[in-house]
Amino acid sequence: MSKTKEEDFCLSGRGVTKVFGAGENRTVAVDHVDFDFREGEFISLVGESGSGKTTLSKMLLGLISLTEGEIQYQGKPRELSTGRKRREYWKGIQAIFQDPFASYNMFNRIDSVLLDCINMRGGRNLSRKQKAEKMAEACGFVNLKYEELTNKYPFELSGGQMQRLMIARIFLLKPKILLADEPTSMIDACSRATILDMLQKLRNEIHMTILFITHDIGLAYYVSDTVYIMEHGKFVEHGSADEVILHPKAPYTRHLIEDVPKIYEEWNLDA
């Protein structure tokens, strides 16, 4: 019985810690955090700059090592000791980063970005026409027109378009978990809604687990099922979005909510 319950968690961590530096310069960026992410869940990780959100996300991606603790992937301890194991892990977890402009190789055309993804997922032997169809499907998923994009370079697109293309890439790769590290912070408010909708679409249609990292609790409230609040490397509160944001318990959560401008209620600037 307990076994089936554990398998529901696609990613869980126990006592995950990261310490940078030693002696006087010792900084504990992430301090013994525990988490359980269910499959198909939309999770938000909220905190100020410097609270350790990005360090945690890098550890989850396996880009930096853990100082202490353990991360379990699909109920088994995660193994990243060899290149083959790492590649296997990265088939299951992918990321979108903050800066869409820095996420592309500026010398490669957009087609090659998408073609790489198709080749990596066993589409190497497809005919050219089939590949084009797949690319068009992926672009259609994010409301872009493939005919308009083909043979263009990344710098010819706007920020919102680039970030959407990043999501088209994720659509082709179909990972189990998507880690979105502030994907909307460099994009203006109007395109932001589109990006958030696409992330929700990925979750609903492909049943992907999405881990959304942000500093704006308003965004987290709109999109997510579960919210984790992070302060100084620790989770101070977690629970369902309605529970955490409408009835916050930790003082830090209340403080975060107060910082976001309101329109229906009075926004107290001095609080």
Add this chain to the structure above:
Amino acid sequence: MGKMLLEVNNLKTKYVTRFHEDVYAVNGVSLKLEEGKSLGIAGESGCGKSTLALSLMGYYFAPLHYISGDIIVDGKKISEMDPNTVRKSILGNEIAYIPQSAMNALNPTQRIIRFVEDVIRAHDPKKKKKDIYDLARKRFEILGLPEQVLQKHAVELSGGMKQRTVIAISTILSPKVLIADEPTSALDVTSQKKVIRMLRDLMEKGLIHSMIFITHELPLLYNVTDDIMVMYAGQIVERGNAEEMVFDPLHPYAKGLMGSILVPEKGVRDRKLTAIPGTPPNLKHPPDGCLFADRCPYVIPACRGGRPEEKVLPNGRAYRCIMSEERIREVYGNE
């Protein structure tokens, strides 16, 4: 009614590209700003908000060119002055500007006090170093920045601190008009609040006389400014007071923008976010009719016939759409 500090009539400016093509980035903008008032300008990226800010300052250096229209700052007509004269005599004490990226606005090799000296000496070359230091220290204290900041280099400050320092430096001569161009878009919500609090304090203490706040975050504008103007493709498509603009937008584009508001309040989760489809028109070859026609969900053939004129309602609200107010309310009511 307060003293009129900034008056702009039908301002038109353009960019000239390397291939000698004209891009009409500000196309017939008029605005009025009274003493003690703040005005917000909203719009998506590429709609001409930042160009408008530069144009208002008379900062006409290539590739930005002035075409026509008047800019009157506190009785002085700066649109007819030479850009270099404007830079020396107007910028800083009449109009001040806060750039978007404070992170890159400060030279990393200089101490903060040097920037203050630069600004003051540009207008008063004979001022003594000690007087400058005293003035800077007092002003920084009022704005909640510790005195030690003056002796630091930019790299020692955090992002929010840098932004506040930039604000303190650019307002040190108590300008008549402050133009803040997306001052908070690179900051997290906590630092954003500090910056907003500081701008409010500046207004309340009379250190700046009026403010233009440019951003794409509408909840912020609603809380900060008295009036809001929505800009699209170089034109003002709607203007009115903040309350009306957020809760009762008239122009379809303004309505689309208000639909993208996200706040952590009850009921937000049940609402469907509306994104405006498509991208803004290419301003090198703008379409003949209404500039928003290609993206508008309520478009009718008459929209493409010609540019709609600005309709002014009795309460001072104005919008640029061919639909009448009653028709708009009827259309929105049916949704």
